Amino acid sequence: MKRETSNVKREASNVKREASKEEDNVRDVSIIGIGQTKVGEHWEKSLRELAVESLQVAMADAGIEEADALYVGNMLGGEFAKQEHLGTLIADFAGLRGAEAFRVEAACCSGAAALRQGYLAVASGLHDIVVVTGVEKMTDALGCITAAGLALAADGDYEASQGLSLVAVHALLMRRYMYEYGAANADFAMFAVNAHRNAVGNPHAMFRQPISRDAFEKARMVADPINLLDSAPVADGAATVVLCPAGRAREFNEQSIRVTASAVATDSVALHDRRDPLFLESAYLSAQRAYRQAGVGPADIDVFELHDAFTIMSALSLEACGFARRGEGFKLAQNGDISLEGPIPICTMGGLKARGNPVGATGVYQVVEVVEQLRGQAGPNQVKGPRLGMAQNIGGSGATAITHILAVPN
């Protein structure tokens, strides 16, 4: 708790500096186009085809044919799809040869990291039209190879080399949480049930069928106490957003959405190196910075796409972002607060759990889904009249957290 307190203090002293910095130097940024492929097992499509498909949809949505830059969020292209150098490859195949392009990596939050990069490029005034694509192609590889690759999001020398999968690292977190707060496995069921219920209405989701509480309780263990239905599935997919300065948004799209906050924070990569393993300090810090930038608090957020790679992460994110007290995040699932009609709808299009988790693409999918909600294009999953949406993408077991807040422009 000692470090938490000192970081909290440091945050407070940053308030003024950051506020003035923003007013003085940076431009407001808008999202003027979105695109996504269906998430799933795309045996017939390669990584580049998926990326280009989502990119073409987003560029058509924005009405653009050229861009200043393309940033690609991807975690394991080399391991899973046998391809690195993704920025240039995808730029070329999408018809953007010549543009600035490179890949951004931050494990499971590579997608949001690419968006952060795009935000910085536009906000700084260095670029006007920036395309951000998140893509991951995972299903070509065997399960044990996928598990070994994903484990690289943890500490390679001191976690993965001991035989821990990324699931196992989260299982250690979940076991201790259950021990400290007296929660049972079944208490997390409604996170998965809610995600699957919402995925039914999302044509891009991987699992468009509801699951029952009973099915959750009978699901086989992957790394106990985490069972198959606690866990988001690996998948293929790509999602894209197009950014421009807010002042130019109307030139491209009548339904532009403003990015009112973009914030990244880090903790230790290894779970064992955290001062307090049950508190997601990176999520807390990035959410606090985002709230401050946007001038809002958790009570103002109408939809929240959180990082439900495992049900325990939903509980911990809700706590870290100020929606629940410590040790009480799991209760929000039980009493229906997280449903589409509840005070804090989460995973409104299925979340990582049921939309699917193409890791490096996930952060961009989350933002695309918030844009759909804010535009009123979420179909049967439409939350009533949302004005503010938040997306939080987390790398590893809480090592990196990236929070974006989006708003309907006034």
Added chain:
Amino acid sequence: MDMPRHWRLKDQRYNLVGTECLSCGAKQFPPRPVCPDCHSKEVQPLTFSGQGEVYSYSTVFQAPLGYEEFIPYTVALVKLKEGPLVTAQLTDVDNDEVRIGMKIEMVTRKLREYGEDGVIVYGYKFRPIGWY
């Protein structure tokens, strides 16, 4: 095969060598050049006792490549007597008998093999105290 990568870790893997901060006294495993608590660079090597207890645990049923032979195996966050947490496998224990708070000690065991022509990687695992 990344043999040098495993060889470089021999002090940590065989002897649990970490660091101690000379400025604030914080103890770290694995070793670090900068104290994460007070940011001092005045650190010295410290060999941990290898005694500790289970802080959290999980039995793994789907293993990453290279660890399939151990399924099902139990991994743990081990709270060392000196303070830090270490991530390691448990050994010489029935998976069903592991509990938070169980007293354990470090032993050296095979972590994995790299096939017929490859090396065998050894390192720390933990077993219940008084097992033998």
